[in-house]
Amino acid sequence: MFxxxxxxxxxxxxxDPQGKAVEKGAQHLGLTNIKNTRIGKFIEFDVxxxxxxxxxxxxxxxxxxxxxxxxxxxxxxxxxEI
Amino acid sequence: MNPKFGVVVFxxxxxxxxxxxxLKKIMNCDVEFLWHKNPDLNNCDVIVLPGGFSYGxxxxxxxxxxxxxxxxxVIDFANKGGIVIGICNGFQIxxxxxxxxxxxxxxxxxxxxxKNVYLKVENYNTIFSNSIPVQLQTVRIPIAHxxxxxxxxxxxxxxxxxxxxxxxxxxxxxxxxxxENNPNGSLMNIAGIINRKGNILGMMPHPERVCDPIxxxxxxxxxxxxIINYLLN
Numbered sequence: 265m266f267x268x269x270x271x272x273x274x275x276x277x278x279x280d281p282q283g284k285a286v287e288k289g290a291q292h293l294g295l296t297n298i299k300n301t302r303i304g305k306f307i308e309f310d311v312x313x314x315x316x317x318x319x320x321x322x323x324x325x326x327x328x329x330x331x332x333x334x335x336x337x338x339x340x341x342x343x344x345e346i
Numbered sequence: 347m348n349p350k351f352g353v354v355v356f357x358x359x360x361x362x363x364x365x366x367x368x369l370k371k372i373m374n375c376d377v378e379f380l381w382h383k384n385p386d387l388n389n390c391d392v393i394v395l396p397g398g399f400s401y402g403x404x405x406x407x408x409x410x411x412x413x414x415x416x417x418x419x420v421i422d423f424a425n426k427g428g429i430v431i432g433i434c435n436g437f438q439i440x441x442x443x444x445x446x447x448x449x450x451x452x453x454x455x456x457x458x459x460x461k462n463v464y465l466k467v468e469n470y471n472t473i474f475s476n477s478i479p480v481q482l483q484t485v486r487i488p489i490a491h492x493x494x495x496x497x498x499x500x501x502x503x504x505x506x507x508x509x510x511x512x513x514x515x516x517x518x519x520x521x522x523x524x525x526e527n528n529p530n531g532s533l534m535n536i537a538g539i540i541n542r543k544g545n546i547l548g549m550m551p552h553p554e555r556v557c558d559p560i561x562x563x564x565x566x567x568x569x570x571x572x573i574i575n576y577l578l579n
Contacts, residue, residue, distance in 0.1 A: 278497065281454050281531075330413070333406055333442070335449040335499060 266311040266319045270341040272332045273304040307331055311343070319343055349577045350376040352390030354420070354436075356411045357382070361397035361433065361554060368557035369394075373570045382414040392429045392573055393420055395436025397490070397552055407450055407493045408438035417443060429473060429573060430546045434491055437538075437548030446541055446548045447506060448498035453491070454531030460490040462563075463529055465537050465551060466517035468510075472540055474547040475513055477571040483521035485514075485565040487551035489529060489537075494550040496532040496539075506539060514538035514549060 274280050280302050287301040311319040323341055332339040353365045362379065369377045378388060387393065400411035411417070417439075424430045424445050432440040440446045453459055464484040467475060478485060498506060506512060514537040516530075517523045523535040530550075538549030553566030 278451065279454070279531075281452055281456050285456050330409065331405070333409070333449055335502075336451065336497060 265346050266313065266316070266343040267346045268309055268311050268319070268323050268341055268343050270307045270309075270323070270327055270331060270339055271304060272307070272327075272337050272339045274302060274337055278336050304337075305331075310346070316343065348373070348375040349391035349574060350378070350389065351392045351394055352378055352380045352387055353394045353396055354380045354382055354416055355396075356398065356400035356414060356439075358400040358402055358411075359396050359398035359435070361435075361552060364552070365394050365396045365433070365554040368554040368566065369570060372557040372567065373574065375570075375574065380416060382411070382416045385415045385419045387416075387419050387423055391577055392431065393423060395420070395430065395432040395439050396554075397434030397436060400435055400439065403435075403493070406442065408435060408440075408442040411435075411439045412442040421445065424541075424546050427543065427545050429577070431474065431569070431573070432546075432548040433552055433554065434489075434494075434550055437550055438493065440546060440548045445546050446539060447502040447511075448496055448533075448536075448539070450493045451495040451497050451531070452493050453495050453529070458490070458492040459494070459529050460488070461529070462486055462488045463537075463551060464517050464519050464521075464527070465514040466521040466523055466535075468512045468515055469540075472513055472544055472547070472572070473576045474540065474569050474572050477575050478568045484517055484519060485568060486519075486556070486563055487553055487565055488555050489551045491530070491550055494530040494532065496530075496536045496550075498533060503533065505542075509542050511539045511542065512536055513540055513547060514551070 283301040290298040556566035
């Protein structure tokens, strides 16, 4: 069995109004060195398979078809045996 | 005989009854609700994906509803030329399902915007806009959404423009489309588009909310009248 950890990020070319708004909070905190805040998603789940290739294939499909929208997001993931 | 509309009900749909009411009581059509778990479209002539917050807008708007059992039938129906209209959350579902090009981002203001807006009619020759009088440059229909900021890649936008797929753009009362009249940051002020074949419309504004004269405007009737007109002629 594997633990999958997926990171979903907006494409760099796509504006992130949420990140911008949050960064305003950083300015109010006086954290003047914080720049380019981008908000993404972190998703983790188990994959009930003992075959790493099969697990990767399934995670890729999950990411591509449901967890991310390839028009505006990129994803990456790591698998660790558990 | 007036056509039969099917209004799909997802968990979290909340404009389904408005659509049902407008079509049944104002437009005098046959209407029935279609529960999302039942793949049967019951011989409806037109499928309506209504507004709301299907699946709580979890993950991305429309992303989970797109995999509801009924959606395979809707996709099949649409690919065979069946008429589908997605309003607000319904538009978001159509985008996620790949039936229309593009994606919805959060409004640039980060606010949920609920107000009447003017829409410039860009194309009067569609199944969904043929009954809008050409002398009316704009129609006034309300929006109510937090994620209506339409985005498409350059390639997608080129295809949308080349095929004349934009039906409505946010504007002022005179049809001027500029940043001031863009309520959510949408690319090119896009408020509603059709697919290449022209049988699927997605629009963020809610025509079903402005059909009954008691609500102050009847501009929403134009969209449903157009569909009925297309099917009857």
